Amino acid sequence: xxxxxxxxxxxxxxxxxxxxxxxxxxxxxxxxxxxxxxxxxxxxxxxxxxxxxxxxxxxxxxxxxxxxxxxxxxxxxxxxxxxxxxxxxxxxxxxxxxxxxxxxxxxxxxxxxxxxxxxxxxxxxxxxxxxxxxxxxxxxxxxxxxxxxxxxxxxxxxxxxxxxxxxxxxxxxxxxxxxxxxxxxxxxxxxxxxx
Numbered sequence: 001x002x003x004x005x006x007x008x009x010x011x012x013x014x015x016x017x018x019x020x021x022x023x024x025x026x027x028x029x030x031x032x033x034x035x036x037x038x039x040x041x042x043x044x045x046x047x048x049x050x051x052x053x054x055x056x057x058x059x060x061x062x063x064x065x066x067x068x069x070x071x072x073x074x075x076x077x078x079x080x081x082x083x084x085x086x087x088x089x090x091x092x093x094x095x096x097x098x099x100x101x102x103x104x105x106x107x108x109x110x111x112x113x114x115x116x117x118x119x120x121x122x123x124x125x126x127x128x129x130x131x132x133x134x135x136x137x138x139x140x141x142x143x144x145x146x147x148x149x150x151x152x153x154x155x156x157x158x159x160x161x162x163x164x165x166x167x168x169x170x171x172x173x174x175x176x177x178x179x180x181x182x183x184x185x186x187x188x189x190x191x192x193x194x195x
Contacts, residue, residue, distance in 0.1 A: 014084050014103075014125045021118065022067055022074055023081035029059045033089050040093035043195070060085065080109050080118060091129070100129055141168045147191040148172060152179065169194070 018025070025033070036052045060082045067078035087102035103126045110119040145161035152160070156175050163171050169188070176184035188194040 014121060015088055017118070017121060018081035018085040018088070021077040021081035021084075023063060023078050023085060025085065026059065026063055029056065029063060032056045032059055036089060037093050040095065056086075056089075076109070076113055077115065077118070080106050080113075080115070083109065084122065087125075096129055100126065103129070144168050144172050144188075144193055147188075147193050148176075152176070 032052060032055050036049060036056060039048045039052060064075075064078050064082050067075050069075050083102055083106040087099045087106065090096075090099035090102060103122055107119055107122040107126065110116075110122060141163050142161045144163075145157040148160065149157050152172075152175050160168060160172055160175070172188065172193075173184035176187055181187050185194060
């Protein structure tokens with residue numbers, strides 16, 4: 001099970017790795033990251049996020065360039081750590097596919113450079129992403145069931161809480177229709193399940 005911070009954010013086993021490898025997030029980079037996380041949280045993935053990601057990449061690359069380039073190991077570990085920092089940002093935003101892609105890049109880079117200890121840490125994080133995704137899916141199904149408790153029979157709510165993420169809304173809507181709710185989507189919006 002993943003660790004969660006006091007603010008509810010997932011704490012990645014790689015949160016500390018960027019700093020350990022020499023990459024320190026600047027105030028500017030942290031502010032851009034926060035804007036990206038807020039944009040993902042608000043569902044504003046259209047125009048704003050691509051612009052912010054370009055800014056984040058440029059600011060992060062500037063930080064990497066500040067690492068002593070005459071020390072090849074220090075510099076390449078700084079590059080790897082910035083890739084991990086991006087993965088951590090995507091994980092915090094629940095963008096699991098993007099996180100996974102960044103970690104795969106970081107793993108390949110670390111492995112090819114012979115940084116086995118770093119590659120091992122990244123590999124472990126890659127294996128744990130699937131668990132994080134499954135836990136979030138289970139939490140959502142339980143949230144839907146809890147919102148419908150008292151409206152639907154207890155056994156139906158128990159089945160909803162165990163339903164696959166891809167089926168939970170359809171199943172809940174079908175059950176709501178069975179008990180006479182003509183517009184189940186509006187009902188789920190009212191309950192805060194759908195937007």
